Amino acid sequence: MTTSPVGRRERKKAATRQAIADAALRLFLDRGYDQVSVHDVADAADVSPSTVFKHFSGKEALVFDQDEDHESDLVDAVRRRPAGQSVLDALRRHVLDTWPPIAEHPQRAGFVDLVDSTPALRAYSERMWTRYTDALTAAIADECGVPHDDLACATLARFVLDIPSLTRGRRDRRAAVETIFDILARGWTPPPTT
DSSP states (O other), X not given: OOOOOOOHHHHXXXXXXXXXXXXXXXXXHHHOGGGOOHHHHHHHHTSOHHHHHHHOSSHHHHHXXXXXXXHHHHHHHHHTOOTTOOHHHHHHHHHHHHHHHHXXXXXXXXXXXXXXXXXXXXXXXXXXXXXXXXXXXXXXXXXXXXXXXXXXXXXXXXXXXXXXXXXXXXXXXXXXXXXXXXXXXXXXXXXOOO
16 A cells, blocks of 8 residues: 655645754754743744744744654554554554664753753653653553553553653663563563572
8 A cells, every 4th residue: 555645845844843843952952941042943943933833832842843743653553553463562662663763862862961951841841741641541541441541551651651761871772671561561570689
């Protein structure tokens, strides 16, 4: 099955959005979040401030430019998994395909420092992760045929979303992700003593 190519207008909008996000991150990393205005971002991206607001809901959203994509990708990993694949295996595959490349991005450390050192960005990030948790919990619950407030579904969603912080600093991130999913699949057992 072939998908129709994205039209010129959509490609241009996507390119403009990416140029704005790239300019914003570059400025935020260079000068600090509070020292950069939306006008500064617009100038750096060679667009008007109104164009910035057509693509982003606010200044914080400039930092988290792919927020909506991440949420829909998580939900799609559960809802559009191949027949016969478990929810847990679908999430394992999704995390293994997406998290290690993000963690290895050369700007990752600067991005994390920017968010951690800026109260407005920390608060935005926490709201974003809460929304992710709610959306992923609902998708898992729907697949299991249980209410959206099911504790087991919420727990699974929460652990999956905490994988980036749990694997931060690990030498082999892929192995760390696999270990976490093994624990989720089989339950925790104490490590062997030496």
